[in-house]
Amino acid sequence: MSDGELETYSLVELAVDRLRRDILSGRTDPGERLVEEQLTRRLGISRAPLREAMRLLAEQGLIEHIPRRGARVATLSDDDMRELYEVRDVLERHAVTSTPAAPDLTRLRAALDTIRTATATDDRLELANAHRRFHVEVVALSGNRQLTALYESILVRIQLFMAVNMRREAETARAVDGVLRHERLFTAVETGATAEILEALGAHGARTYLT
Template identity: 55%
Template sequence: MTAEIPLDGLGAQSLVELALDRIRGDILRGTIGPGERLVEEQLTRRFGISRAPVREALRLLGQQGLVEHLPRRGVRVAELSADDMEELFGLRDALERYAVETALAVPLDQERLAVLERAAERMERAAVADAPLDRADAHREFHLALVALAGHRHLLRAYEPIIMQLQLYMAANMRREAEQRSPAEGAHRHRHLYEAVASGDSGTVLAALAGHGARTYLAPELDPS
């Protein structure tokens, strides 16, 4: 993991949020892989904070589906089966379709659209720089921005843990994906989807979503489709 969290001027809630962001970032970037244990004592030493905010951060990560709390065995990064992945991808597809249909039922919010474009640009920069961790972050940012277009707070709240759980295996399979296709291809797919959304035509957007390649990253038990 990364360096100690600076403590000056931080309250208990801020320490929880910082610990949460740090641990979650390590998980979603693949620094800590599925099935790896997260030991409170080690985390407190690394971050230079007490156990209470670390324990609360791990509890919140459990609610988000990124870690599992096992009786008498502690906490580990979640492991998802092939069936889990299929279900999560199916939910992602359904929620994204609903989000864009809702967003396009009225004139598009241009500020939200600009956030989506910035995420696409960040993916393109990461592809040129061959920076897989930045690319993974931008990928998640893009899909969250896509769903945020609907301006539907509860939808975004339901969607966020799904994309984060999918990111577990996107991170785990990053090297395998890189061997199969260039980073530029993924950036191009997301640029194409952004341009479809910016057109404001729901048929164009739904067609782009259907061909977006949601199952580029798969659990090892599955074959790419």
């Protein structure tokens, strides 16, 4: 890869990171148009790396390309969300029942520490990402990499939907409640009791962010 290609690739990564943060933080709403001229000015890049970044985000389900209307932040219907939660639950149950005894919990413990830190600093985007990472690490304990990758892609799309509710939830729920929920789930995983793990996952419900 030439220096020019490396530079272009780094600009694509920059654009993906910035746009992804905007979308998943709720800074841009589902259905909001993404105007190339505005984005190239704000990001300080040309159209080529921006379009490649948007193509990659479309593959992740975060952006939609509408014929003759350009690109916009992806939207999800109530049916979409119901189906995503159903798929999430099926994958979680399979992963939990497939997890070997006494797995290495180092990465899961680190994810829980990140939740605590983000809660203490009131970093909402970091907290949302930490919640996702914690759940991914629970599933990763199964050792099935393909299942874990699919599961994470489902959670990213759920995070897109829940991003619009992040501010409202911050106003109506205690941040420490999220810490307590994930500490209970960690304890269940640590004890290795499958029924307790599934009960803890189910207790999250579907009403709050990445539940």
